[in-house]
Amino acid sequence: MFTSLAHWLGSLGWTVFAWALGALLVLNAASVALLLTRRDRELVQRYTALWLAVNLLLIAIGVGIPAITAVARLTLMGLGAVVPDLGSVTG
Numbered sequence: 001m002f003t004s005l006a007h008w009l010g011s012l013g014w015t016v017f018a019w020a021l022g023a024l025l026v027l028n029a030a031s032v033a034l035l036l037t038r039r040d041r042e043l044v045q046r047y048t049a050l051w052l053a054v055n056l057l058l059i060a061i062g063v064g065i066p067a068i069t070a071v072a073r074l075t076l077m078g079l080g081a082v083v084p085d086l087g088s089v090t091g
Contacts (some may be wrong), residue, residue: 024058
């Protein structure tokens with residue numbers, strides 16, 4: 001039980017990191033493409049705060065969720081070492 005849960009947490013952390021990194025790259029590539037095609041300073045001034053907020057949110061998700069899953073995996077591994085038959089307890 002601990003092994004499958006730890007494996008799931010590890011895969012979840014890497015999946016969230018990969019999706020957040022991909023979204024960050026797509027967002028920034030689209031922003032650069034839009035800026036280069038329009039060349040409008042008003043567009044930059046209007047959407048810089050939103051762009052920065054979304055970038056910070058994606059970075060926080062891409063770093064925070066894998067960190068939380070890593071801590072949860074370490075907790076499970078430590079709990080499994082202290083109480084080895086915890087998975088067999090029912091009720």
